[in-house]
Amino acid sequence: MATKLMSLSSIACLLLVGAFLHVASAVDYDVGGDFGWSLPPNPTFFSDWARNKTFFVGDKLVFRSKASETHDVAEPDGQVDLDGCVEPGISLSTSAVLSISLDSPRRRYFICTIGNHCNAGMKFAVDVFINPNSAMPPPPSSASSLRFGAVLAAAMAGLFFLLTI
Numbered sequence: 001m002a003t004k005l006m007s008l009s010s011i012a013c014l015l016l017v018g019a020f021l022h023v024a025s026a027v028d029y030d031v032g033g034d035f036g037w038s039l040p041p042n043p044t045f046f047s048d049w050a051r052n053k054t055f056f057v058g059d060k061l062v063f064r065s066k067a068s069e070t071h072d073v074a075e076p077d078g079q080v081d082l083d084g085c086v087e088p089g090i091s092l093s094t095s096a097v098l099s100i101s102l103d104s105p106r107r108r109y110f111i112c113t114i115g116n117h118c119n120a121g122m123k124f125a126v127d128v129f130i131n132p133n134s135a136m137p138p139p140p141s142s143a144s145s146l147r148f149g150a151v152l153a154a155a156m157a158g159l160f161f162l163l164t165i
């Protein structure tokens with residue numbers, strides 16, 4: 001009987017942990033927020049947008065452009081090319097929405113190659129990190145998740161103790 005209860009508690013624990021991991025799944029970021037991927041009000045608009053965020057492997061950048069505008073997305077090779085708006089060979093159309101997966105931990109650079117859009121500020125870099133704990137979403141919600149995790153752990157420990165005595 002005790003064994004059966006223990007296995008039941010183990011299953012319950014796995015289900016709860018699974019639910020917790022699901023809550024902490026990757027984030028899709030709309031580049032530029034509600035403003036979208038468009039000619040910015042100032043040259044540092046997109047770098048400012050990216051600066052106060054922490055990007056993790058598995059997150060996505062979603063480039064949304066207005067139907068009336070023409071933009072694209074290209075990835076220059078490095079900081080010098082980003083600063084100089086040097087266009088790489090390949091660019092991706094953003095006729096409506098373009099989603100780019102941040103699939104590895106590295107610095108990535110993005111520009112628009114249309115007209116002088118890059119010089120006007122349609123350029124930014126992001127640092128992509130490995131999530132130190134995949135059970136935790138990136139800020140700003142990590143504090144509440146930490147609390148939730150602590151409460152969950154305490155509850156599971158208590159339940160396990162009750163079932164094993």
Ligand SMILES: [Cu+2]
Binds near residue numbers: 072112122
């Ligand atoms: Cu553009």
